[in-house]
Amino acid sequence: MFHTSWFTIRTFLRDAGGSLYHIFIVALSAGIALLLPLGAKQFLTFWSHVEHDKFSIICMEMTVAVLLIAVLSYIHRSIRDRSMAAVATGAGLVSFFPKRTPAAQHHIKQLKEEQGTGRTIMVIGSSGYSTFVDQVGDLSSVLDKCLGAKILLVNPNGQEASARIQAMGHPQHTLATFREEIRQSIDLLKRLKAMGKAVKLKLYADPPLIKMVILGDYLWLQHYHADLDIQDMPEYVMRHNRKDHGLYTLYAHYFENRWESTEIPEYDLETDELVYRSRGGKEIRREQFESQAAAEESRATGKLLHINPDPPRLTASASLMNPLCKASESSESQG
Known part of the structure; x- marks a missing residue:
């Protein structure tokens, strides 16, 4: 019940956010249109004060150059991001x-x-x-x-x-x-x-x-x-x-x-x-x-227990003892 209500509220807020966004864009464009004449008048007044001041003109040119660099870099990055986004969208990411x-x-x-x-x-x-x-x-x-x-x-x-x-x-x-x-x-x-x-x-x-x-x-x-x-x-x-x-x-x-x-x-x-x-x-x-x-575990245990099933033998000692053993066996048979 809580998840259903929260999903409904979130859907409503998402739809309302989209509508508010469009309303804000329309209001912003109307405000800019209304302020254009006032802005143009202020710019002409400002230009009449600085057009004969070389230092002010140089500062204004440098400011405009910095703004152009920033804007062009942003546009370049936006174009690159859009191309990468298109690739990701085509791949489904x-x-x-x-x-x-x-x-x-x-x-x-x-x-x-x-x-x-x-x-x-x-x-x-x-x-x-x-x-x-x-x-x-x-x-x-x-x-x-x-x-x-x-x-x-x-x-x-x-x-x-x-x-x-x-x-x-x-x-x-x-x-x-x-x-x-x-x-x-x-x-x-x-x-x-x-x-x-x-x-x-x-x-x-x-x-x-x-x-x-x-x-x-x-x-x-x-x-x-x-x-x-x-x-x-x-x-x-x-x-x-x-x-x-x-x-x-x-x-x-x-x-x-x-x-x-x-x-x-x-x-x-x-x-x-x-x-x-x-x-x-x-x-x-x-x-x-x-x-x-269980079979695999027992098989693994068996491998550990039967790595060397025969007891260790001293082959050299056995070869030395063989003649003695044979001699004792022959004497016992003769006796």
Whole structure:
């Protein structure tokens, strides 16, 4: 209720601001037109006093030169900014957040909530915890208002997840913590599915490259750095245009290719199984997700325990003892 009222008030203020802007421009132009005769009269009076004073003329010329330089520089910069804005508009780039300040974080969350309400959202991420599990995440409230979700997360049992955690080298980001974050994300998606939302989850095995959120006609993009936290990376916002040559189309096509890949299994939120399908959508096989993790852990433990299964032997001593052993054995047989 509060969000609906605030959205209505903000829409009214935005429309009223546009109307007030047009009224101000009309009033300003009328005032300038009325003051032109008085201004011309004052200028002629001023010129009659300084036209024979060389020092005043030189000062006035220098002032006019400085003003011309400032105005021409502003015009040049405006033309350049307009050309860059045209390039950004053609590419579909509408916003850029270089740093996650508290004010920017609040603004990002607010925009995502507006763009994702009543839509099917599509997400590519790492663990998903900081995105929609954490209460201050960007999509923590969006998932409650969306129609459905298609989510791609990293398989925590793969080798790439371990390599990613080791590369970051952060004491708080361990493999056990990462797997716990994945588990909490899965629990959240299970609750959303129980509420009747069309939620699907897939787990990919390769290292995370980008964090991407598609909310209708808007696409939010971040880059996963090798050894930096995703919260420290800039975030770009792209919008779909009718010409279909922007970056939105490129990344949306990338998501569809990843989602339809037969190498990425779907996570069954009811049975906790990884489901592999063919290109036609036919189910090929299933693998238990938890047992797979336990098998990999036991396999890793077995490798550590069986690196050198045989006890160390002193080959030189054994070769020296062989004749003695044979001699003792022959004497015992003779006896």
